Amino acid sequence: MIEDILLKALKKIGIEADFVEVEFPRHEALGDISTPLAMLLAKKLRKNPSAIADSIIAAIDEPEIFNSIEKAGAGFINFRFKPSYLCAELKKLYSEGTDYLRPNIGKGKKIQIEFVSANPTGPLHLGHGRGAALGAAVANLLSAAGYSVEREFYVNDAGRQVKLLGESVFARYKAITNTPCDFPQDGYRGDYVDELAGEIYKAQGEKFSHANFDEASEYFIDCAYKAMLAEIKKDLSDFGVEFDRWQSEKELFKDGTVTKSIDALRDKGFIYEQDGAVWFKATAFGDEKDRVLIKTDGQYTYFASDIAYHVLKLNRGFDELINIWGADHHGYIPRIRAVIKAAGGDDNKLVVLLVQMVMLLRGGVPVQMSKRAGEYVTLRDIIKDVGRDITRFIFLTRRPDSQLEFDMEAVKQESPENPVYYIQYAYARINSVFEKAQERQIPISFDSATDLTGLSAPEELQLIKKLIFYPTTFLNAVRTREPHRITFYLQELAGLFHPFYYKHRILDEEETLTLARLMLCACVKIVIGEGLNILGVSTPDKM
RNA sequence: GCCCCCUUAGCUCAGUAGGAUAGAGCACAUGAUUCCUAAUCAUGGGGCCGCAAGUUCGAAUCUUGCAGGGGGCACCA
Numbered sequence: 292m293i294e295d296i297l298l299k300a301l302k303k304i305g306i307e308a309d310f311v312e313v314e315f316p317r318h319e320a321l322g323d324i325s326t327p328l329a330m331l332l333a334k335k336l337r338k339n340p341s342a343i344a345d346s347i348i349a350a351i352d353e354p355e356i357f358n359s360i361e362k363a364g365a366g367f368i369n370f371r372f373k374p375s376y377l378c379a380e381l382k383k384l385y386s387e388g389t390d391y392l393r394p395n396i397g398k399g400k401k402i403q404i405e406f407v408s409a410n411p412t413g414p415l416h417l418g419h420g421r422g423a424a425l426g427a428a429v430a431n432l433l434s435a436a437g438y439s440v441e442r443e444f445y446v447n448d449a450g451r452q453v454k455l456l457g458e459s460v461f462a463r464y465k466a467i468t469n470t471p472c473d474f475p476q477d478g479y480r481g482d483y484v485d486e487l488a489g490e491i492y493k494a495q496g497e498k499f500s501h502a503n504f505d506e507a508s509e510y511f512i513d514c515a516y517k518a519m520l521a522e523i524k525k526d527l528s529d530f531g532v533e534f535d536r537w538q539s540e541k542e543l544f545k546d547g548t549v550t551k552s553i554d555a556l557r558d559k560g561f562i563y564e565q566d567g568a569v570w571f572k573a574t575a576f577g578d579e580k581d582r583v584l585i586k587t588d589g590q591y592t593y594f595a596s597d598i599a600y601h602v603l604k605l606n607r608g609f610d611e612l613i614n615i616w617g618a619d620h621h622g623y624i625p626r627i628r629a630v631i632k633a634a635g636g637d638d639n640k641l642v643v644l645l646v647q648m649v650m651l652l653r654g655g656v657p658v659q660m661s662k663r664a665g666e667y668v669t670l671r672d673i674i675k676d677v678g679r680d681i682t683r684f685i686f687l688t689r690r691p692d693s694q695l696e697f698d699m700e701a702v703k704q705e706s707p708e709n710p711v712y713y714i715q716y717a718y719a720r721i722n723s724v725f726e727k728a729q730e731r732q733i734p735i736s737f738d739s740a741t742d743l744t745g746l747s748a749p750e751e752l753q754l755i756k757k758l759i760f761y762p763t764t765f766l767n768a769v770r771t772r773e774p775h776r777i778t779f780y781l782q783e784l785a786g787l788f789h790p791f792y793y794k795h796r797i798l799d800e801e802e803t804l805t806l807a808r809l810m811l812c813a814c815v816k817i818v819i820g821e822g823l824n825i826l827g828v829s830t831p832d833k834m
Numbered sequence: 835g836c837c838c839c840c841u842u843a844g845c846u847c848a849g850u851a852g853g854a855u856a857g858a859g860c861a862c863a864u865g866a867u868u869c870c871u872a873a874u875c876a877u878g879g880g881g882c883c884g885c886a887a888g889u890u891c892g893a894a895u896c897u898u899g900c901a902g903g904g905g906g907c908a909c910c911a
Binding site for chain 2: 452583689707716724
């Protein structure tokens, strides 16, 4: 990679750096690839950028790679590759495949990524889908970069919300058995609650018809949240999102993790009692107020088990803990950081990626959702109506921290021209070319001796340059934990492939050129396949 | 009142460890298929980067203030 060459040159002139920025110049006439490095160093070294650029250029000795290296503008260094170098890199890409595309910067470091973690009290909605798409893509990204990644879903199966769900189902059950009781305030009113009650009635008959909730609670809560969790698992699986581990909150209470981690904090003096409640001294670690762990009624707060959960994760030896949260939880970050610091951990290990709200529209009109009335569009509805690939792609075309409008009509109307199809179509097209090649019995075999000198048209050279730039884009995406960089790269790559395809024949040329173009196509297919896999979007052979 | 995110083309959005003349898709207009997939390609119009000041060789990007939109400030989860 060109980054390595630059780093080597910097070292030669006595500058230590671990990252250099490389980009495509704004206009192709300026060069093939470019770096603003000299300008960035100018401030640090207190020298003028032009002089720094000169010394960097002088320190690069790679006649095999570059046709020219020029200083331009305010201090850019622009490089032009030798065609022979581009061809050699293309062959490397082809033969090394993912080894070429995935520079290993993770080196086996352990990262855990916790995402979705929706309460098992109802079906997933679109916002969960956004978290799921992002989390899965970030996990794929990190794992491709050589990190050892664990995907975890934290199940809130203890506490008030699942109890409320059980109570709601119980009330519906009682209605079926004609022994009505009051529906809980703030209870869950979706159709699924009635369905659950119906199923329980089918299985248990009148067994609980004269019970009150306290007598039946364990059964109803258990039944209800487990059914919902199964639904959630199925929805995620249909969305193409898998987890390695499901951590139960209830287990943390059962096995003593909660009391143990609170005791540990108490030993360090960060726990105190006041007004009949037990508090954590979060203000000692930068939070704006202390937080309650055990309420005056003796109940643990959600935060108590969250302490246990994060301490447990820390102790499991991860180098980094990524949490993907809805933006409405942002106020929660300081107290979790406080917990980690109080427990003696390094809070830099915690990386919280906030996902902003999704506004669901239908033909420009906001879709009203009311959890109370049980009216809302579920993720499952969206997958069925819009499709999985489009849905995931849309989420990964936006920065996570900006609000997103998801218009079900617009997204579908765009359909034939949809960017996701544009990319997939390039993939399918290439596949079809290879099928045709096989039909025509063109002997397809590439190796290091394949003659690529015929690839000289601007469309071909641009494609090659884009292809061998993939690792740079990939590393930037990994570094920032931003999969959408891959999305935009793929659109650009497909945007170079289609014009190439339109302008040039692949199979009707003389054999050397045909083979060269086939090899180019093969590489485009490899890179698009790699990128779409990371995004979790399918790679159809035919469209 | 305090805190966080957002504001870029008609629409949806990229671009921010400060860099060259600010990009893409959609929509709109015109044109291209006897030929490997037209879900494609070519050409065109489109912009006080919310407003104002500051930092400097240079600001969509950093700082401050203001305006608009969203979210958060519980012994709820």
